[in-house]
Amino acid sequence: MRAVGWEVVIGMEVHVQPTTRTKMFCGCAIAPLNAPPNSHTCPVCLGLPGVLPVINKAAVEACLKTAVALNCEIPRHTKFDRKNYMYPDLPKGYQISQYDLPMSHDGHLEVGERRVRIRRVHLEEDTGKLVHAGDRLHKAWESFVDLNRAGVPLMEIVSEPDIRSAEEARDYAVALRTLLRTVGASEADMEKGQLRAEPNISVRRTGTTELGVKTELKNINSFRNLYRAIDFEVKRQIEALESGHDVVQETRGWSDAEQRTFSQRTKEFAEDYRYFPEPDLPPLELDPAWIEELRRALPELPEARRVRLVSQYALPLHDASLIAAERELADLFEGAVRAGADAKPAANWIIGEVAPGGSVPTINQLADVVKLVTSGSITRDQGREVLAESIRSQRSAGELVAERGFAQVSDESELEAIVREVIATNAKAAADYQAGKKQALGALMADLKKKAPNANPKMANEILQKLLQ
Amino acid sequence: MPLSRDQVRHVALLARLGLEQGDEDFYAEQLSGILRHIDRLQELNTDAIPPTAQVVEVAATLREDVPRPCLTQEEALANAPAAVDGFFRVPSIQEEA
Amino acid sequence: MTLDPTHLTISELRHMLDERELSAQELLGLHLERIEAADADVKAFLRLTTARAAEQAQAADRALRDGTAGPLAGIPMAVKDVLCVKGVETTAGSQILKGFKPPYTGTAVQRIFDAGAVMLGVTNCDEFAMGSSTENSGYFPTHNPWSLDRVPGGSSGGSAAAVAAGEATFSLGTDTGGSIRQPAALCGVIGMKPTYGRVSRYGLIAFASSLDQIGPFTRSVEDCALILQTMAGHDPLDSTCADRPNNVARGLHDGVERIRLGVPREYFEVKGMESGVRLAIQKALNTLEAAGAELVDVSLPHTDYGLAAYYIIAPAECSSNLARFDGVRYGMSEQDAQNITEAYMKTRRKGFGAEVRRRVMLGTYALSSGYYDAYYLKAQKVRTLIKQDFDDAFANCDAIVSATSPTVAFPIGSRTQDPLSMYLCDVLTLGGNLAGLPGISVPCGMSDGLPVGLQVLAPQWREDITLRVARAYELAADMRVEVALVD
Incomplete structure (x- = not known):
């Protein structure tokens, strides 16, 4: 929302579970959900x-x-604290x-x-x-503790308060997810709790x-709810301030x-975390050669890909932004073009048909x-x-087109016969057109579509105009 | 500097140590005595001195990401004062009485 | 010389075991008899692990027969109550851990077991190793075998007393500010704290993580080197445990000729230094000089600040290390509470003794917002100065010698009312912990009929020098650790 006279300021703290087989500080396997x-x-x-x-x-x-992909500075030494x-x-x-x-900044x-x-961007352990x-929490008289998640690694990615709307916050989280998946740092599945965004x-x-x-x-568990929660909270804060109330610094669910x-x-008193260096872990030396090796091994990042999609295609x-924002879509696009599809139509199909729908076709399905x-x-x-049917049944586009008789009539003589029949049955409309009422062509085309749904509309249109000249 | 009773109460809450009758005076008096000795540290000018958190030079070793056997649920709960259905049980986490 | 096996060293017993003069099971039996006779008075043990001991002794006898015996096969030993042993109640001398049975064995103890030793039981200590007299045990005080109305020192008082009383051939302790060396001195046995990072701390219930080390109590320097060698070395479960060459017994018998022994003047001027102790140390230095060592004056100018720095750093770390004792997963738990905070507060008030609570409070305060810089950070900086003192001193000497404790064993109850007077027991030892140095205490005579200990400190990773000087003294003084005959 855009509230007149107000500016929204959002910073994001995102906790991400990196893809590992074991926990942060011990050899326990990560538990399935x-x-x-x-x-x-x-x-x-x-x-x-x-x-x-x-x-x-x-x-x-x-x-x-992740730090390298986010253009962070990485120090020679890092340490852990309690x-x-x-x-x-x-x-x-x-x-x-x-x-x-921290590991990077x-x-x-x-x-x-x-x-x-x-x-x-730093590392810590989950609870x-x-x-x-x-x-409900406030009615609970006893609680039960499961420590399967205790010690699972977490990366905490903290942004500056540079975000100015709920849309941007959602886009930031989506962009982060794409980046994390691209570099192979995390599955970053919000619903599985692998990515938790706290604005x-x-x-x-x-x-x-x-x-x-x-x-x-x-407690935000999806990108949609991230948007909604921020949208609600912004309205709530503006309403409070406009009606002369204060916003209280607090955590809200x-x-x-x-x-x-x-x-x-709100806690009965402000917690004092008494941070001090973890004496059980010596400082960690980050060898620049190691960082360089990781940097070189990184795949193309979404930002670079966006630029390339513009220049190359x-x-x-x-x-380009929409497609590069999802690695899967970008791979699909480039694959389809390689398989012979034209770039701009392929992009239109991905943005218009694939992205809004749930299921993603294979490269060949889309290209065909x-x-x-x-x-x-x-x-x-x-x-x-x-396209929908080939995703569902995994059958080839050619097969489906033949089966349904979808193949368009593009044969010129065949089309001309159809057009002549249309002109014959719509003599008045034809005469109107010839008299200069160009919109009469619409009625003729509509009848043509009814009579011959498979007719190639572009060719039929051209023939119609030619015959009526 | 001596510790006030208010400070004793605050620190005891941070440390999650219950206070029984006489404890506030006990801590205030004894901790103040120890702190009087400790305050001699302020005599030293340490502005240019780096702190020592780790006294020997050992670089942290990194563990390969290979799973090791876990404890069974029974082993994990074996020492638990209260366990229910595979969970540790605790009193309500609600703060206010 | 008596040939009572409960008085002998590891190497002597090993000879007898190898020659079949004695079986491991017989040796175990003799020790259990000795414990039966002496421990009602000494109270070194919190609990015996007789069944485990019988199994280990049986296995040792088998190994001795098969020729597969490890270097410690059949040797009876005791473990301080802060070292986790799988399935054996381990309580850190605290009521809060009563009944806790670890599901794992710590690395150092496991290596001792793997070498064939026989564990007799768990020894008493100050609660969470906080204390210098073993009077802070959550169970009962231990008595000095040389004089039952006196303390054995602490915190590893039970381990020291067990070796001194002939109840165990060797034992394991931990040293955070002097907790091995000081009781070794007060009980007239050898005790050693290795370089920080020499022995894995995995399985050691932490008091102060940046200071704690595991070490042995023995009756000879050679035994001490053997136990240390057995425990030492890299452990993938302890990131602070160094991966470096480990020959601590190198040059053990090479003597002290041309070795420069630094005598820090500040260590002879500490408050409360007894003249009898000073005299015994002076005699020991003369003996070493006569054996070829060169005595040089050195200075440790920040000695006066060591205690203050130590009593910030150790309590700060302990306040965090002891946060896990919350009654949720193990140990004492007060469940009769309105909410979790109240449950925590009740459990911890009841489960921790006065000294532990005092240090948790002190450490929490030192780390808290507004005081961190003035206390914790300041203490860490002073720690740097103290380490620098030692570095400077070691530029002019190979090892530093002094008394281990300014006093001999003091009467039970004489210092419990004044924490600071108790803390002063560690004034000569805690510098070694702050600087991460290896240090040993060897008996060097008596004062008022009570043992005095000589401390030898060396640069980090130079346990070999510590042991070599101690061995040279042992030889030159014809020193033999005696077993106190408790009647």
């Missing part, structure tokens, strides 16, 4: 007395790849995280026309899961520079059922349909049907 509680733990992630953390190399590598607070889902009573020497991500600055007796939102009068009081939103944000219990920037429509063999409507 349906694993029985406390079935994927060991003395280390249970926080038993006497255990020590050992850093997972794959998690570090995923974090560094964030101290006691909670039943945090077995050691502290979370191993990074405080003043000061990068940026291009989102559409905006450059969003990245403050830092366990709490299940409450009773369905910090404030509003201020247009033209002012001082930041307003911000709220932080949690998103309720999917009620489609609104609600204040989460002469796509409009808008089309684009070629058939471009050459005039079938109509666009028929193309849609063939």
Whole structure:
């Protein structure tokens, strides 16, 4: 939404689970979502007395790849710190995280026309899961702890407050997901909790520079809800300020059922995390040669691909942005072009048909349909049907076109016979056209479509005009 | 600097240590005594001195991402004061009484 | 010389075992008898692991017969209550861990077991290793075998007393500020803290992670080198454990000729230094000089600040390390509470003893917002200065010698009311922890009928020098660790 007179300021904290087989500091396998509680733990992630953390190399590598892809600076040395607070889902009573020497800092991500600055990307460990007796937190009288997720690696990606709308926030999250998938750092599936976006939102009068009081939103589990939650929260803040109330700095949850944000219990006193260097882990040296190796091995990033799609295929920037934003779509586009489809029609089909629908065709399925429509063999409507059916049944486009008799009539003599019949049965319309009423052609074409649905409309139109001259 | 009773209460809450009768005075007095000794550190000018967090020079070793056997659920819960259906059970996490 | 096997060293016993003069099971039986006779008075053990011991002794006898025996086959030993042993109740001397049975064995203990040793039981210590007298045990105090109304030192008092009383041939302790060396001195046995990072801490219930090290109590320097060698070396489960060459016994018998021993003047002027202790140390230095060592004056100018820095860093780390004791996954739990915060507060108030609570409070305060720079960061900077002192001193000497403790064993109950007077017990040892140095305490005579310990510190990773100087003293002074005969 665009509220007149107000500017929206959003910063994003995104937690991403890197793709690893084991946890951050121990050799426990990452539990599948349906694993029985406390079935994927060991003395280390249970926080038993006497255990020590050992850093997972794959998690570090995923974090560094992400940092490189986000144009971050990577220091020679990084270290881990303890964030101290006691909670039943945090077995050691502290979370191993990074405080003043994160794995990387000061990068940026291009989102559409905006450059969003990245403050830092660091590594930490996830907490366990709490299940409450009773369905609402405030009624719970006992809780149950499952530590399967305790110690799962997390990358925290923190942006500067450079985002200016709910749309941009959603686009930022989508762009981040694409980037993470492209570099192979994470599956970044929001519904599986592999990507958790927590926007910090404030509003201020247009033209002012001082930041307003911000709220932080949690429990958002899809891109759509990210948009809705921010949209709701922005309206709520503006309404509060316009009616003379204050915005309170707090954490607010998103309720999917009620489609609104609600204040989460404010703690009785501000937690003091007492960060200090994790004595169980020596500082980590990041060899520049290693970083360089990771940088060289990175695939083409979405931003670079967008630029290339414009230059190589002469796509409009808008089309290139939409296609480059999803690696799957971009691969489909380039594959279809390689398979003989023309670039611009292929892009139109992807943006108009593939992206809004759920299922993605194979390269050949799309290329075949684009070629058939471009050459005039079938109509666009028929193309849609063939594409859908070939995705569903995995049969070839050619086979489906033949089976349904979709092949267009493009034979000139055959078409001429049909056109003559149309003129004969619509003598008045034909006369009107010849008298200068150009719109009469529409009625003639409509009848033609009814009489011969397979007629190539472009050719039929040309023949009609020629015969009426 | 001596510790006030308010500070004692605040630190005890941070540390999640219950206070029983007499504890506030006990901590205030004893911690103040120790801190009096510790305050001699302020005599030293350490502006140009880097802190030592790790005393020997060891670079962190990284672990290969290879799973090791987990404990079974029974082993994980074996020492639990209260366990229900494979979970650790805790009193309500609600803060206000 | 008595040939009572409960008085002998590992190498002597190993000879007897190899010559079939004695079986491992007989040796175990003799030790269990000795424990039966002495431990009601000494109270070194919290619990015995007799069934496990019988199995290990049986296996040792088999291995001795088969010729597959490891270097410690059949040797009876004891483990401080802070080292996790799978299936054996391990409580860190605290009520809060009562009943806790770890599902794993720590690396150092496992290596000792793999070498064939027989574990007799778990020894008493100050709760979470916080203390210098073993009076802070959550169970009962241990008594000094040389004088039952006195403390054995601490925190590893049970481990020191067990070796001193003939209850175990060797034992394992941990040293965070002197917790091996000081009780070794007070009980008249050898005790060693290795370089930080020499022995894996995996399985050691942490007190202060950047200071803790595991080490042995033995009756000879050679035994000490053997146990250290057995435990030491890289462990993929401890990132702070160094991957480096490990020959700590190199040159053990090479003597001290042309070795420069630094005598830090500040260590002879500490508050509360007893004249009897000073005298015994002076005699020991004379003995070493006579054996060919060169004594040089060195200075450790920040000695006066060590205690203050230590009593910020150690409590700060402990306040975080002890946050896991929350009554959720193990240990004591007060479930009768309105909410989780109340449950935490009740459990921890009840489960922790006074000294542990004092240090958790102190450490929490030192890390808290507004005080971090003035206390924790300041202490870390002073730690740098103290390490620098040692580096400077070692530029002019090969090892540093001093008393281990300014006093001999003091009467039980005499220091419990004043925490600072107790903390002063560690004033000569904690510098070694702050600087990560290896240090050993060897008995060097008596004062008022109580043992005095000589401390030898060496640069990081130079355990070989520490052991070589200690061995030279042992030889030159004809020193033999005696077993205190408790009646």
